Amino acid sequence: MNDLDRHDVLLLAELQRDARQTVQQLAAAAGLSSTPCWKRVKEMETAGIIRGYTALVDREKVGLSLCVLAEVNLTRHHEDDVRRFEDAVAAEPRIVSCYATTGQADYVIKVLVPDIKRYESFLHETLFKLAGVTHVRSSVVLKEVKAETRLPLEVPGARTAGRRLR
Template sequence: MNNKHQPDPHSARILAALQQDGRLSVQDLANRIGLSTTPTWKRLKALEQAGVIQRYTAVVDRAQVGLATCVLAEVNLSRHVENVVEEFEAAVRDCPTIVECYSTTGQADYVLKVVTPDIAHYDAFLHQVIFKLPGVNDIRSAVVLREVKSHGPLPV
């Protein structure tokens, strides 16, 4: 790769192809990007070692596994002292029901993406987990009616 911010054209094609299908063999990947197998493998390993490719995963249809409800929860903390923030973020990382968490500017300190089987389970989750997280002062929830675009590939 040329630098940390802009992959060279072959590396960009590798990244684009793998974001569409992470199960491509090195041979299939090489064919798709127009390089031979050895240089493709070397570029792939370099992307992995540099941390550009962080991991390989499967995209699971949450409704098919009983997690039909998705809620975006805006959370504000009561205090912004270091230990409260660290405790809150550690608790969020340890909670599998919270699948994404973003520290944000604007109205909310954090935006959480929460998945549950239904709204009753989300209500229970609020009372049993979210309200008990360190420093939580205020929560606003928006129930997702439908996902228009999610898990989109990065435009490399």
């Protein structure tokens, strides 16, 4: 299921907007009847296009007021070192995203904690102790200007090139 048609993209856009919709609501939005709609959603789940469903939680309302973007460099890029680092990052709940990057940093991670004291503890008790970490450059986020979770899906065959769904 590599090629998504207009109906698939419309279904994905609707699910990204509100994943709690009924099959009937999704079908209406995508211009399908209920059974084909349900089958398409199930096929996209099976194919891994839809990886899961989740609730979006306001981080500040649950006490995670500090967001830090940290650039991390490793001593060397030996396969075992990289695997150990990435496994440790994947297991650490305070690291909510991690990207292997080009440029000055080997990785950029996003860390959520209640306050600066907890971030300092996280650095000393966790991040600095990871095998191979040689340098960490932290940037405290002052304000999230945009933190979108929806992917910018384009409708295949739309009249306007690059037309995106909102």
